[in-house]
Amino acid sequence: MKLIRATQDDEPLLTEFFEQSILPGQIELRLKRPQGFFKQYEMQSKDFVTYMLLDKKDEICALATIVFRQGWIHGEPQTIGYATDLRVSPTRSAVLHWSQHFLPALEQERAIHNCKYVFSVVARGQRQAFNAFIRPRSPKRQMPRYYSFRSFQAIMLHGLYPLASPPLKTIETRKAREMDREALCDYIFRKKQIKPYYFANSPEMVSQQIDAWPNLKLEDFWVAFDYQSNVVGCLAPWHSKETQQWVPAAFHRKGKSLQESLQLASYLRLAHRFGQLHQPLDFFFLTHLFADNPDIFYSLLWHAFKETTINQFLTYTHFEKDLMTTPPRGFIHSGAGANLYSILSPNEPPPELLRPTFHRTQPDFELAFI
Numbered sequence: 001m002k003l004i005r006a007t008q009d010d011e012p013l014l015t016e017f018f019e020q021s022i023l024p025g026q027i028e029l030r031l032k033r034p035q036g037f038f039k040q041y042e043m044q045s046k047d048f049v050t051y052m053l054l055d056k057k058d059e060i061c062a063l064a065t066i067v068f069r070q071g072w073i074h075g076e077p078q079t080i081g082y083a084t085d086l087r088v089s090p091t092r093s094a095v096l097h098w099s100q101h102f103l104p105a106l107e108q109e110r111a112i113h114n115c116k117y118v119f120s121v122v123a124r125g126q127r128q129a130f131n132a133f134i135r136p137r138s139p140k141r142q143m144p145r146y147y148s149f150r151s152f153q154a155i156m157l158h159g160l161y162p163l164a165s166p167p168l169k170t171i172e173t174r175k176a177r178e179m180d181r182e183a184l185c186d187y188i189f190r191k192k193q194i195k196p197y198y199f200a201n202s203p204e205m206v207s208q209q210i211d212a213w214p215n216l217k218l219e220d221f222w223v224a225f226d227y228q229s230n231v232v233g234c235l236a237p238w239h240s241k242e243t244q245q246w247v248p249a250a251f252h253r254k255g256k257s258l259q260e261s262l263q264l265a266s267y268l269r270l271a272h273r274f275g276q277l278h279q280p281l282d283f284f285f286l287t288h289l290f291a292d293n294p295d296i297f298y299s300l301l302w303h304a305f306k307e308t309t310i311n312q313f314l315t316y317t318h319f320e321k322d323l324m325t326t327p328p329r330g331f332i333h334s335g336a337g338a339n340l341y342s343i344l345s346p347n348e349p350p351p352e353l354l355r356p357t358f359h360r361t362q363p364d365f366e367l368a369f370i
Helices: 008-020 092-112 127-134 178-193 203-212 253-267 294-306
Strands: 002-005 027-032 048-054 060-073 076-088 115-123 145-160 172-175 222-225 231-238 245-251 283-291 313-319 331-344
Touching (some): 002 092, 008 027, 008 060, 008 076, 048 092, 060 115, 076 092, 092 115, 145 253, 145 294, 172 294, 178 203, 178 231, 178 283
Parallel strands (some): 076 115, 283 313
Antiparallel strands (some): 027 245, 060 076, 115 331
């Protein structure tokens, strides 16, 4: 087997292999890329590399992509990598060869890009990936080391309880207007600056990133204002259907129970339906999600949910011990656990950024990019 860098010419084969792969869990998922394999990365950065492992017949049996972005850590510029879309055929040969080949490629790319930090997400339901790459049985195998940085849940909002309180009237929450751009971008930038790492170094850069995000407009933002008309919270619902679709391939016990419960609740107008087998899920990522307190957070979620239809739900990231983003009690919700890992070389000590601190702020992380 051989590991090679993919090119644009390989896109049809990459798309075919990727879309055939299944993400395991109580709800098994296939991901589809309507605009091609690379579009998901192009919306984040122009600098990315995909590696694919080929067998003797030159057929793909594994792949992964590393996206490199300009970031900032403690105000200092750093290239930050994100390893994503690891797909390995469920054969012992593919797993072993991928383990042998990927570490040298990863270290080479880190050196080329002068990249000290590479992060990756592994869902807790991906037992094969967890056992093969994060907790391998053989200590003799030279493999990348996965260092757990943060645990989180992808929270899905399915409905509002009948007695759920409306938002406080002292919080004005409305759609953004062009006249709000400067104040909104300044608010987002200030919120990003307190994070352990972030991807915008000025309000102007925040504005540019919003304009460059496919199918996202400033007018899509929900913005919360205090009594002095200061921005105190925001979010932007975004649908990924044109770049990446999430399609249920199978519902297992808990997944089937969730689907059936929501179907029943939808008849009672308590919740929205979840979706059907082999049909793309209809949902919005809550991007650019910031709030000054839980009441503001609730108001933003409440207004965003009121805009959805009976077949839609909302999803956002809730990092462990982050009280601000705890799902409000008024919402019917579910969650899927995952970990954000930093990928290190086998003998590399964890950098200062990864060491536990008393004040655990959350990283600049968008669930829509995984």
